[in-house]
Amino acid sequence: MGSFSVWHWLVVGILVVLLFGRGRISEMMGDVAKGIKAFRKGLADDEGTLGEVSAKPAPRIAADPAAPASEAPDPRRQG
Template identity: 55%
Template structure:
């Protein structure tokens, strides 16, 4: 079996466009982009050091 040709991809794209429509696909892509931005922002916030001093360890009672 050979790989998928350009015609296979065109047929798949047409079927997807018919099923979901243009509005739903653009909405999904916008949601995906927002998710990626939120992920990157969260990752960059984890890398930044905090200004607060480290917490003191709790004393134990023997």
């Protein structure tokens, strides 16, 4: 009783096709595929911009405690 047989999955598949129709299922799968492609493209774009940003030299910041606040080191940066 813990696992489903092939007949169970066949009946579930037929019910899904009857409820949604073949066109609707293929449309939803196409939308999922477009979302995955957009997500991967976004990741690739982010990696590209991160590479460009990290290629720039970091500005030199004075470690003088009497320096104005605009020249104070950023606490978010490590190193």
